[in-house]
Amino acid sequence: MYGNILYVVIPCYNEEEVLPETARRLKDKMEDLIKKRMISEASKVIFVNDGSKDCTWELIEKLHEKDYFYGGINLTRNRGHQNALLAGLMMAKEYADMVISMDADLQDDINAVDEMVEKYQSGIDIVYGVRSSRAKDTFFKRATAEGFYKTMKFLGADTVFNHADYRLMSKRAIEGLAKFKEVNLFLRGIIPMVGYPSDFVYYERGERFAGESKYPLKKMLAFAVEGITSLSIRPIRLITVLGFFIFLISIMMLVYSFIRHFMGATIIGWTTLMVSIWATGGLILLSLGVVGEYIGKIYLETKGRPQYLVEKFLHDKAGEDVEKDE
Numbered sequence: 001m002y003g004n005i006l007y008v009v010i011p012c013y014n015e016e017e018v019l020p021e022t023a024r025r026l027k028d029k030m031e032d033l034i035k036k037r038m039i040s041e042a043s044k045v046i047f048v049n050d051g052s053k054d055c056t057w058e059l060i061e062k063l064h065e066k067d068y069f070y071g072g073i074n075l076t077r078n079r080g081h082q083n084a085l086l087a088g089l090m091m092a093k094e095y096a097d098m099v100i101s102m103d104a105d106l107q108d109d110i111n112a113v114d115e116m117v118e119k120y121q122s123g124i125d126i127v128y129g130v131r132s133s134r135a136k137d138t139f140f141k142r143a144t145a146e147g148f149y150k151t152m153k154f155l156g157a158d159t160v161f162n163h164a165d166y167r168l169m170s171k172r173a174i175e176g177l178a179k180f181k182e183v184n185l186f187l188r189g190i191i192p193m194v195g196y197p198s199d200f201v202y203y204e205r206g207e208r209f210a211g212e213s214k215y216p217l218k219k220m221l222a223f224a225v226e227g228i229t230s231l232s233i234r235p236i237r238l239i240t241v242l243g244f245f246i247f248l249i250s251i252m253m254l255v256y257s258f259i260r261h262f263m264g265a266t267i268i269g270w271t272t273l274m275v276s277i278w279a280t281g282g283l284i285l286l287s288l289g290v291v292g293e294y295i296g297k298i299y300l301e302t303k304g305r306p307q308y309l310v311e312k313f314l315h316d317k318a319g320e321d322v323e324k325d326e
């Protein structure tokens with residue numbers, strides 16, 4: 001057998017509309033790579049069904065029945081994109097030399113796979129797919145996403161700008177990732193911490209092939225908060241700084257009101273009073289909220305709940321291992 005084994009891992013949540021097309025295109029792409037002897041014939045695509053409510057899993061089973069090139073992991077319920085991805089990576093690392101993760105909706109240009117594999121062969125462990133332009137995203141998506149990366153950076157969470165979860169990882173990089181035992185998972189922030197030689201591949205982000213985004217604003221905001229609070233404690237520091245400044249302002253207010261008092265103008269001040277009550281009240285609540293967010297994280301980490309449970313793993317005939325060597 002020639003070349004290294006490549007597994008492509010695809011988390012799927014209600015993706016029945018795009019799945020057949022994604023499967024077909026990936027097969028074409030990988031057959032081409034096999035022909036060019038860039039990857040081994042034992043390479044596969046693994047779909048991770050993240051508790052879809054539509055026929056996604058039935059489709060995956062059918063694909064697998066017809067062609068063992070397609071594998072599937074069925075999670076017991078919806079656990080979110082990041083956990084589904086983690087499940088896929090952890091299962092794939094047992095068989096593959098390198099694993100590429102991408103979304104089901106074909107927004108990530110699959111032609112970047114060639115370059116990723118080439119980089120792997122030149123000794124790079126982690127290849128990040130970076131969007132060179134977001135021209136095809138809606139204005140709203142673009143603005144919120146770019147705002148998100150900038151806020152992350154400001155708040156001290158080191159992520160790769162305009163890189164989502166389209167990336168190649170070598171087996172040893174995934175083994176490194178497996179050692180990060182956190183329950184609050186934000187892969188984009190953790191993977192740079194794994195280290196190892198890394199590089200970038202630039203691609204144009206396309207439109208969703210079919211179906212709707214599975215990331216409505218609510219999920220996007222939750223994702224952003226998760227990313228920031230799981231990577232950085234800067235928000236807590238900012239609160240301390242804020243508290244300090246407000247304390248300084250209150251001293252100045254004290255001096256000011258004494259001066260007013262001795263000048264004989266004491267009755268005014270209702271406005272400042274009202275403003276300060278509301279301002280401090282609001283700030284206290286905000287600060288409590290942020291601190292609470294971290295306490296919530298500690299709570300979840302101490303529980304150490306499993307991030308996902310696998311209901312079924314479709315791989316090879318009768319679950320046999322694939323041949324790894326010639």
Ligand code: UDP
Pocket residue numbers: 010011012013014015050078079080081084102103104105107212213214215
């Ligand atoms: N996804 C998932 N679980 C979820 C939500 C999304 O596995 O709870 C998958 C989804 O099927 C897709 C990927 O995550 O493959 C990215 O989702 P989507 O394309 O809807 O996000 P967007 O591109 O709009 O940010």
Ligand code: MG
Pocket residue numbers: 103105107208213
């Ligand atoms: Mg998408």
